[in-house]
Structure formats: C-alpha cells, structure tokens
Amino acid sequence: MLIDAERSGETLGTLPDDVEWSISVVTASELLHGVHRARSDQVRMRRQAFVEGVLSALAPLPVTEHVARVHSEIWASLESSGEMIGAHDLWIAATALSNDLAVATFNSRDFERVPGLDVLPVDPPRLTPAPA
Numbered sequence: 001m002l003i004d005a006e007r008s009g010e011t012l013g014t015l016p017d018d019v020e021w022s023i024s025v026v027t028a029s030e031l032l033h034g035v036h037r038a039r040s041d042q043v044r045m046r047r048q049a050f051v052e053g054v055l056s057a058l059a060p061l062p063v064t065e066h067v068a069r070v071h072s073e074i075w076a077s078l079e080s081s082g083e084m085i086g087a088h089d090l091w092i093a094a095t096a097l098s099n100d101l102a103v104a105t106f107n108s109r110d111f112e113r114v115p116g117l118d119v120l121p122v123d124p125p126r127l128t129p130a131p132a
Contacts, residue, residue, distance in 0.1 A: 021058055024095040026088050028060040061095050070094040074114055085110040093117050 031051045038044035063071075071094035078084045085093070089107065093114040096103045102118035103111050111119045 020101065022061050022099070022101060023054070023058045024092045025060040025062050026091040026095070028055060030088060031055075061099055063091065063095065064098070067091075067094050067098045070098045077115060078113060083113045085113055 028051075031047075031054060035044060035047045035051055038047055061067075071091060074094055074097070075090055078090070084090075089110055092103060093111060095101075097114070097117055102120050104120040104122050105111055106122055108119050108121035111117060
C-alpha cells in the first residue's frame with residue numbers, strides 16, 4: 001500500500017488517531033529498496049523524501065524471535081496446503097500476527113490465505129490519465 005502510494009505521488013498524510021499504525025521492518029526495506037533502484041536523481045530524491053516521511057511517522061516493527069517462530073508456523077502451514085505467498089508478505093504477516101495487528105493492503109487475496117490474520121482490504125488509488 002505504501003509502495004503504491006509512493007509510486008502514484010501521494011503523500012502519507014495524517015493518520016487517524018483511533019488506529020494503531022505500524023509497519024514491518026520488511027516494509028521499510030522494500031521502501032528503501034525503491035529509493036536505491038531509482039533511475040534518476042529526481043525520482044530518487046522524491047522517493048527518499050516519501051520514505052523518510054513514512055519512517056518518521058511509523059517506527060518499523062523488528063523481526064524478533066517471536067516473529068520468527070510465528071513466521072515458521074505460517075510458512076509450514078501455507079507450504080503444506082499449497083497456498084504459499086511471497087517471502088516478504090510472509091514476514092509482514094508474521095510481524096502483524098506476533099503483534100496482534102491487522103494488515104492493511106491492496107493485496108488482500110494473498111494475505112487472506114494466512115490463518116488468523118486480520119486483513120483490511122484497501123482499494124487502490126484511482127489514477128486519472130494525464131491529458132493528451
């Protein structure tokens with residue numbers, strides 16, 4: 001969700017006070033990866049500003065031993081059922097479950113495969129095409 005917001009040029013804005021907002025350290029890495037992959041200085045600077053804004057507003061939750069234990073259980077369960085999700089999403093799900101948090105995502109289909117995970121589907125932003 002944050003990566004899509006950055007790509008579309010949106011800002012993080014003000015987060016509602018009635019919800020506990022966090023991100024996984026894996027999400028932080030994905031965002032920072034986008035900074036390093038920028039094809040121009042202009043894009044790199046825009047991405048860096050967005051990521052720094054996110055990281056100043058949301059302290060990333062670390063991968064702890066508890067997260068690793070939950071991760072291994074989810075991994076084994078999804079693997080045995082043939083319902084695997086992406087490696088990064090698996091860590092994000094484990095972080096959320098370990099901290100009793102929901103995952104807000106555009107990718108609800110994959111996250112809904114994780115038993116016990118509260119998934120908050122988010123509609124992707126509708127981008128209007130630039131005038132020709």
